[in-house]
Amino acid sequence: xxxxxxxxxxxxxxxxxxxxxxxxxxxxxxxxxxxxxxxxxxxxxxxxxxxxxxxxxxxxxxxxxxxxxxxxxxxxxxxxxxxxxxxxxxxxxxxxxxxxxxxxxxxxxxxxxxxxxxxxxxxxxxxxxxxxxxxxxxxxxxxxxxxxxxxxxxxxxxxxxxxxxxxxxxxxxxxxxxxxxxxxxxxxxxxxxxxxxxxxxxxxxxxxxxxxxxxxxxxxxxxxxxxxxxxxxxxxxxxxxxxxxxxxxxxxxxxxxxxxxxxxxxxxxxxxxxxxxxxxxxxxxxxxxxxxxxxxxxxxxxxxxxxxxxxxxxxxxxxxxxxxxxxxxxxxxxxxxxxxxxxxxxxxxxxxxxxxxxxxxxxxxxxxxxxxxxxxxxxxxxxxxxxxxxxxxxxxxxxxxxxxxxxxxxxxxxxxxxxxxxxxxxxxxxxxxxxxxxxxxxxxxxxxxxxxxxxxxxxxxxxxxxxxxxxxxxxxxxxx
Amino acid sequence: xxxxxxxxxxxxxxxxxxxxxxxxxxxxxxxxxxxxxxxxxxxxxxxxxxxxxxxxxxxxxxxxxxxxxxxxxxxxxxxxxxxxxxxxxxxxxxxxxxxxxxxxxxxxxxxxxxxxxxxxxxxxxxxxxxxxxxxxxxxxxxxxxxxxxxxxxxxxxxxxxxxxxxxxxxxxxxxxxxxxxxxxxxxxxxxxxxxxxxxxxxxxxxxxxxxxxxx
Numbered sequence: 001x002x003x004x005x006x007x008x009x010x011x012x013x014x015x016x017x018x019x020x021x022x023x024x025x026x027x028x029x030x031x032x033x034x035x036x037x038x039x040x041x042x043x044x045x046x047x048x049x050x051x052x053x054x055x056x057x058x059x060x061x062x063x064x065x066x067x068x069x070x071x072x073x074x075x076x077x078x079x080x081x082x083x084x085x086x087x088x089x090x091x092x093x094x095x096x097x098x099x100x101x102x103x104x105x106x107x108x109x110x111x112x113x114x115x116x117x118x119x120x121x122x123x124x125x126x127x128x129x130x131x132x133x134x135x136x137x138x139x140x141x142x143x144x145x146x147x148x149x150x151x152x153x154x155x156x157x158x159x160x161x162x163x164x165x166x167x168x169x170x171x172x173x174x175x176x177x178x179x180x181x182x183x184x185x186x187x188x189x190x191x192x193x194x195x196x197x198x199x200x201x202x203x204x205x206x207x208x209x210x211x212x213x214x215x216x217x218x219x220x221x222x223x224x225x226x227x228x229x230x231x232x233x234x235x236x237x238x239x240x241x242x243x244x245x246x247x248x249x250x251x252x253x254x255x256x257x258x259x260x261x262x263x264x265x266x267x268x269x270x271x272x273x274x275x276x277x278x279x280x281x282x283x284x285x286x287x288x289x290x291x292x293x294x295x296x297x298x299x300x301x302x303x304x305x306x307x308x309x310x311x312x313x314x315x316x317x318x319x320x321x322x323x324x325x326x327x328x329x330x331x332x333x334x335x336x337x338x339x340x341x342x343x344x345x346x347x348x349x350x351x352x353x354x355x356x357x358x359x360x361x362x363x364x365x366x367x368x369x370x371x372x373x374x375x376x377x378x379x380x381x382x383x384x385x386x387x388x389x390x391x392x393x394x395x396x397x398x399x400x401x402x403x404x405x406x407x408x409x410x411x412x413x414x415x416x417x418x419x420x421x422x423x424x425x426x427x428x429x430x431x432x433x434x435x436x437x438x439x440x441x442x443x444x445x446x447x448x449x450x451x452x453x454x455x456x457x458x459x460x461x462x463x464x465x466x467x468x469x470x471x472x473x474x475x476x477x478x479x480x
Numbered sequence: 481x482x483x484x485x486x487x488x489x490x491x492x493x494x495x496x497x498x499x500x501x502x503x504x505x506x507x508x509x510x511x512x513x514x515x516x517x518x519x520x521x522x523x524x525x526x527x528x529x530x531x532x533x534x535x536x537x538x539x540x541x542x543x544x545x546x547x548x549x550x551x552x553x554x555x556x557x558x559x560x561x562x563x564x565x566x567x568x569x570x571x572x573x574x575x576x577x578x579x580x581x582x583x584x585x586x587x588x589x590x591x592x593x594x595x596x597x598x599x600x601x602x603x604x605x606x607x608x609x610x611x612x613x614x615x616x617x618x619x620x621x622x623x624x625x626x627x628x629x630x631x632x633x634x635x636x637x638x639x640x641x642x643x644x645x646x647x648x649x650x651x652x653x654x655x656x657x658x659x660x661x662x663x664x665x666x667x668x669x670x671x672x673x674x675x676x677x678x679x680x681x682x683x684x685x686x687x688x689x690x691x692x693x694x695x
Contacts, residue, residue, distance in 0.1 A: 110666065121666075177635075294587075
């Protein structure tokens, strides 16, 4: 049986972070940047596409300057709504603007070992095991390749990662580690096998791509070529900007949004020029540099504001959004991790970002921790319940019950209480025990999360991949 | 008069103003001031002050970078003059730096290059997507003391090992220290590939470079 998936829907909370005038100004500034400054597309294939559609292409600098109408018209061709398909159709994820789904974070390079507690390099086995735990927890809707399979050869590493994810979960798989046309072609073949053919893959994409831009105002050549291969096959493709205030973008937040926006919408427009109607999404994880080191922060008020603002932009362009939330800069699951991951996730959820990336990584998406993963899931669960708001009607006003109990009584014995009590939130990892019980045991959320992760890993067995299919995937990788 | 000029030089560094720094350097040359003295008594105190303030948490990375740009502008004017006088500017060492082949991530590497440069190293920045052989050739050409490599992808990180091996094959390994960095790079990886130094950020990289050459 596929595990249920928890997603936020029909929210009762909202937030206005940018006025329509703000959005218009950001959009206009973005088009100005794309037209007058340009964006670097260092791939001959990409440059040819731009040239064929009338953009100004400088073949020496590989910078494209495209008029605003070309970008706007191209973006209009992008489908506003589509579905990320899962191996098990019961776990399909409609990106319809009324759901918030969480993925695992990626792509880490180290693991806090679940049994020894030691930090070590990530390997293929970790991709498989994380996928298996993620398959179980209902807060995780799709598997983003969580860590790098560093024991596999670099040329086919991304493909082994995909295979491991499919072998250990029936949920949708999204990769962020394919950087070449060759790997992309192999991944399309693999996804087609899982979906049941190329046409079926187009109808039910069991794989999607999140690809990074190269800020400021650039793209990565291999990434562009991989994106084109995926888009041709109907695999949803998103471009993620990670512009950072003061290093890869202006230090001011609005200026940061403009640079990142220019990168993302120019890339999405290129895909639409090449394959009109191909499913694409906006992806972002803008941040501010740490003023002392220039390093990635992994959280802070700027990140929280970006988390809410990006969905306004994605809505303006009428495409789904994948937003970076969670992904704390903390070194271990602690106060900082709790604050950063709660606020970033709340801000991205309250505006109904379609996908959130994601649970489980520490130290700015570098170190995987199963404890953090499950505590992140609890953060999402809190936000999920908060987003339900306060429904007000006769039943919830509960006048009859108030009358029945009267002054000085209590509500414990009321049927109304039992009927609705499960609407109250029950934590997995919050410590609400009597003080003395805590004092005697001195355990906490991390211990409970670790125990739960071990239990899932030792007991949960997702619907396995057909052996023949697995062998064919292996063959595709071997010949890629 | 000279003291006033020196103070203005320091100020141009603290303000992070490359134009002012270059102008002051030109003035010094015109006034016949020893260019080495202009650097050491004029501009360097500015760099020291910025470093001190940074250490206290009063100044931030952009202050350091701008100070570096100003210093670069001053040195660009004064260096030819030093050479013309048959003299030589003391540097802490020669560094060849770049992002490895297949990787276009620029900013971390550039930041390290700037910090090394402002700290007194002579830095040759090879840019991004640098082939293994280019690192080796440049290291030989400029008699590098340090070769620094950046990589942001686990798939390109392996090139750092290739460069270490190529330096070995070229017979240069004993003469250069190797430093590696980049988001996926760890101390363990640095050790595994036989690199000499590793730092998580640019400020740390300067300390590591100084330490490596002090040995």
